[in-house]
Amino acid sequence: MVKVSTPRTSWDTYRDIEVSFKVNGREVKVRVKPYERLIDVLRNKLGLLSVKEGCGRGECGACVVIMNGKLIPTCLTLAVRAEGSEILTLEGIAPEGKLHAIQKALLDTYSMQCGFCFPGVIMASKYLLDKNPDPTEDEIRDALDGNLCRCGSYLRFIKAVKLASRYIREGKIFFDESEVLR
Ligand code: FES
Ligand code: FES
DSSP: OOOOOOOOOOGGGSOOEEEEEEETTEEEEEEEOTTOBHHHIIIIITOOTTSOOSSSSSSSOTTEEEETTEEEEGGGSBGGGGTTOEEEOGGGSSOTTEEEHHHHHHHHTTOOSSOTTHHHHHHHHHHHHHHOSSOOHHHHHHHTTTOOOTTOOHHHHHHHHHHHHHHHHTTOOEEEHHHHOO
């Protein structure tokens, strides 16, 4: 009897590619597989654990970061696409020991429940406020419509973004952690 062997493929046969980019102001170089997702590289190779995986298919907003000035879902982005880019994650939005106005406003409005969606909500809010420091309620709703919160904090997020907008317009962008987290 003739034995037919089917060709075998293995993901590990792909060669690593070196990718260089800037994350939170720091130059990094990482070796990645061509199929590796940016979320896995940020979390597992660079230790940026604020980047959360919720749905893994671009629907929940938990994994978003700002790359080259655009809000992108890292679960749908290949790591090789990061070559030469500048990425901002939650870890980089405020200097050491400080909280960004959006973080302070989320605490002030008691929006925090489990907190899983927070990194994505904060990055989407920052993306909005960087472009439009005085958004209307409809603009805030539009900006956050890609962020799912299983705890249902949506109305508080709107309040928080309005409050953060006020802080920012008053020039209060960063707050001391010791002043906020009592
Ligand atoms: S994990 Fe990326 S959008 Fe949900
Ligand atoms: S606070 Fe729990 S998912 Fe949003």
